[in-house]
Amino acid sequence: MEELAQGFLRQGKEEKLWQPGSRILVAVSGGVDSMVLLQLLELVQATESEVMLAVAHVNHQLREESAEEEAYLRGYCEKRGIPLYIRRWESLPVSGMEEAAREFRYAFFQELMQDHYFDTLMTAHHADDQLETMLMKMMRDGNVQTAGGMRKRRAFGGGRLVRPLLDIPKEALIAYAKAHEVHYYEDATNYLPQVQRNRVRQRIVPPMKEENPQLLAHFGNLAQQLQWLTDWQEQELQKWYRQYAEVKSESLRLPIAPIVSLTKGQRYFTLQYCAKAIRQNWQVTVNDEQLNQILRSLESGRPQWRVDLAGGWQFRGEYDTLIFGPASLATTPVVTSEVPEQQIRVKLGEGTYLSQNEWVGFLAMAPDPVTGNLYINPDDIPEKVKLWSEIDQPLPINFPTEAVFRKRRDGDRIQLTPSLRKKVSRIFIDKKTPNEMRERSWVMTTVDDQVLGVLPQALSYLSIARETDKIHYRLLYKYRKEE
Known part of the structure; x- marks a missing residue:
């Protein structure tokens, strides 16, 4: 079982799942998966400098044991000096319990991420969870876009969500818990036959594992390949859509x-x-x-x-x-003078081409292991654009997780400071921007259409980090000046 811990620590370093100075929020239910994850992360904290851990626990109040689990976690975290955040689910829905519970949990996690400046949320999803998720997705919709299951990391709450156990079988976690006397609680609802995941786990997965002991590894490889495939497909289709739509x-x-x-x-x-x-x-x-x-x-x-x-x-x-x-x-004549509107959405941690001569990304920052200075991983920037002109701006901690890039509209206004608001058209006039460049400029907005910037002319104060902000992401806008 020491091999599991050593592999966890090694993989975490190699994949940069944590770094010196990381502020990690761990979602802990009290079950074996999350309790093992918590103890593994305590090893990380003991070996890595300045890694801060905190625990988030949701008491769904659906079982008699819920109060006992909450009390145990309180004592566990207090004894070890680990900050603990607990929220109880008071307004239970009449139907759709599983999905509603998930939405409640993640809303709580996101709130904690933003209010307490955590850069990483870690959950204890493991290889068996991945297999079950992929099978359920295939049964529900048969769609290649979702068949790849859960990703090991994705943007979340102004930071990222990481699933560090996604390659580890549940059996290995149970064996680790027994070997290290990890206290945990069994959730009886995991055996209720009316829940689809339980039926998949109890009736479908066991004979599949019996047929091939390498099942989890094969589905893990399939998940990775499908995620790579859909990422590549998304990039190609985005280019086609920008060209023709x-x-x-x-x-x-x-x-x-x-x-x-x-x-x-x-x-x-x-x-x-x-x-x-x-x-x-x-x-x-x-x-x-x-x-x-x-x-x-x-x-x-x-x-x-x-x-x-x-x-x-x-x-x-x-x-x-x-x-x-x-x-x-359907019978209305097309108004050919109307300027077509194009919208491109970009999430934190992603980058995309806005045109053949423009690329934009919201790129994650990481500390240099030697100097400690924050930097952007050069591999996150396409080789083609690296020598282009650029705008590089640290983003504030409360920057939205997704932004929209579109062309300007009449009446667009940008908030330059808390007290100064200007029309975008006035920005162009003040900067003596030629008409041709005005048409090529991009307006960056929230999904609710609040203007965050006009590239490359100006940024709203909502897109500029304060000196006191801990920087997680930077806006990088690369453009090639036409001859």
């Missing part, structure tokens, strides 16, 4: 010729990506049956057709153009 206030227009020139599989994933953009921009869902109906209509070669969607929306083919929009506008 014309987004207006109430419609999306796509030329049909470049769609039908693709292979059948490429057409499917391209339209699936467009459906994702539609869901983000207009909250309209295109289901798989409707997606295949659109594909068949495109393949038919008919000059005009339509596929009705929920809420009075529709897809329609009009000769050489595929149009998504309200059915009420």
Whole structure:
């Protein structure tokens, strides 16, 4: 069992799951998985300088043992000097208990991350959880985009969520707990047959493991490959969408010729990506049956057709153009003078091309192991853009987890200071920005359309870190000046 601990410490260092100065919030339920994770992280704290640990516990008050588990954690953390944050779930839902409980937990975790400046949330999801999640995803929707299961790390709460046990089988955690006398509680609800995960865990997984003892390793490899595949696919589809999509206030227009020139599989994933953009921009869902109906209509070669969607929306083919929009506008003439709107979303920890000559990223900061100075990992920046001109700005601790990049609109205003607000058009005038450059500029907003900056001209004070902020991310905007 010492091998498990040594492997955990080694992998954590290699993958930079923690670093000197890390402030780690550990989600602890009291079960074997989270209690083992907590004790492993206590080893990290004992061997790594300035790693700070705290525990977050949600008492769902669904079982008689809940109060005993809460009391035990209070005593455990008090004895070891570990800060403990507890929240009780008071307003229990009538239905959808599992999903509601998850939303409650993560809302609590996010609040703690932001209020107490934690840079990392760690949860105790392990290899068996990954297998169960992948099987459930495949059974529920059969979608390659979600079949890859849980990621080991992702942006969360202004920092990141890390699952350091994702490669470790549950059996190994139980064996470690027995060997080191780790006290934990069994959750009886994990055996209720009405919960789908329990049925998968008890009825489906055991015979699969019996068939092949390497099952967990194989599904772990499959998860990684699917995540790499979908990441690459997302980048390619994003380029296609930027090149061809014309987004207006109430419609999306796509030329049909470049769609039908693709292979059948490429057409499917391209339209699936467009459906994702539609869901983000207009909250309209295109289901798989409707997606295949659109594909068949495109393949038919008919000059005009339509596929009705929920809420009075529709897809329609009009000769050489595929149009998504309200059915009420189907006969309305197209206003050709309207400037198409394009929206690109970027999450913390991600980067993307805005155009052939522009790239933007919200990149995580890490301390140099020698100097301690914070730096951006050069591998996070595409080689192609490294010599381009740039704007590099530390982001405040409360910067949103996702931002939208779009072209300017009439009436856009930017808050330069808490007391000074200007029209974006006035910024252009003050900086004597040529009309051509004004059209190429990007407005950076929150998902609620609050302006955070105008690139490359100005940034709102909401996008500029204060001197007292602990910097987790930087805005890096790279652009190539046209000849």
